[in-house]
Amino acid sequence: MAADAASETGVQHAGAGDPVAGKLKSDSERCQECHGQDGNAEDSRIPKHAGQFAGYLVKQLQDFQSGARRHEIMVKMAADLTPADMADIAAYFAGQPVMQGRLEHENPRAKSLFESGDPARELASCESCHGKNGKGRVENGVIYPVIGGQNKLYLRRQLLNWKLGERKNSTEAVMNKVAKALADDEIEALVDYVSGL
Numbered sequence: 001m002a003a004d005a006a007s008e009t010g011v012q013h014a015g016a017g018d019p020v021a022g023k024l025k026s027d028s029e030r031c032q033e034c035h036g037q038d039g040n041a042e043d044s045r046i047p048k049h050a051g052q053f054a055g056y057l058v059k060q061l062q063d064f065q066s067g068a069r070r071h072e073i074m075v076k077m078a079a080d081l082t083p084a085d086m087a088d089i090a091a092y093f094a095g096q097p098v099m100q101g102r103l104e105h106e107n108p109r110a111k112s113l114f115e116s117g118d119p120a121r122e123l124a125s126c127e128s129c130h131g132k133n134g135k136g137r138v139e140n141g142v143i144y145p146v147i148g149g150q151n152k153l154y155l156r157r158q159l160l161n162w163k164l165g166e167r168k169n170s171t172e173a174v175m176n177k178v179a180k181a182l183a184d185d186e187i188e189a190l191v192d193y194v195s196g197l
């Protein structure tokens with residue numbers, strides 16, 4: 001990749017916030033208590049933010065504020081954040097080394113869905129949007145978040161929520177279409193695989 005493209009990606013990744021301020025603003029009792037000091041939440045039901053795209057984190061916080069995304073705890077946590085708070089906190093977590101999983105066994109079914117999708121069902125591969133090993137990408141202003149190495153129980157909850165229509169804040173409902181095309185045992189296999197990337 002050319003140097004220019006790489007630095008542009010860096011800017012998109014961390015956003016315009018101030019990571020030093022963000023570290024203080026997200027201090028233990030507010031966000032780090034649950035999401036981890038370095039954004040690697042230990043509780044598998046809570047998402048990691050380490051190395052996540054800042055713009056994605058900000059969008060989720062805005063969606064919790066507006067009601068476009070629902071969750072009892074996070075709606076309260078996001079309620080009084082200003083736009084500057086969101087940008088700073090997001091910059092802090094985005095600047096941490098990207099979340100990393102550990103693949104513990106072969107999982108050919110999930111690997112195939114992840115890398116190739118299933119043309120028979122018009123199911124696009126996860127990789128085509130979320131990038132190699134699910135480490136995320138940005139294209140035409142749409143942020144495809146990091147999912148590789150994300151916590152397993154959190155991933156399962158999100159895929160089930162997309163499938164049931166409980167979560168519907170993705171552009172053009174892409175994730176609802178993807179998740180609806182997946183059988184429950186495929187979701188099980190995928191979250192096992194993706195959390196290990």
Ligand code: HEC
Binds near residue numbers: 030045048057060073
């Ligand atoms: C008491 C625990 C707790 C605290 C404190 C907390 N969170 Fe969360 N957060 C969660 C849980 C649980 C979820 C998963 C919500 C879901 O399942 O949809 C979440 C989800 C999120 C998401 C969505 C991430 C994604 O990958 O889509 C963001 C962004 C977020 N939190 C930011 C914050 C920020 C910023 C703070 C501090 C102001 C904070 N959280 C405080 C528990 C917490």
Ligand code: HEC
Binds near residue numbers: 127128129159
């Ligand atoms: C057509 C593009 C596209 C494809 C294909 C796709 N995704 Fe997504 N996905 C997205 C977008 C865009 C978002 C961000 C939604 C938002 O902004 O809230 C997302 C979000 C997610 C999230 C939520 C991440 C978080 O931190 O909460 C998970 C989990 C996810 N995708 C898993 C998958 C899996 C597994 C596959 C393959 C079976 C897949 N996606 C295929 C576009 C796609």
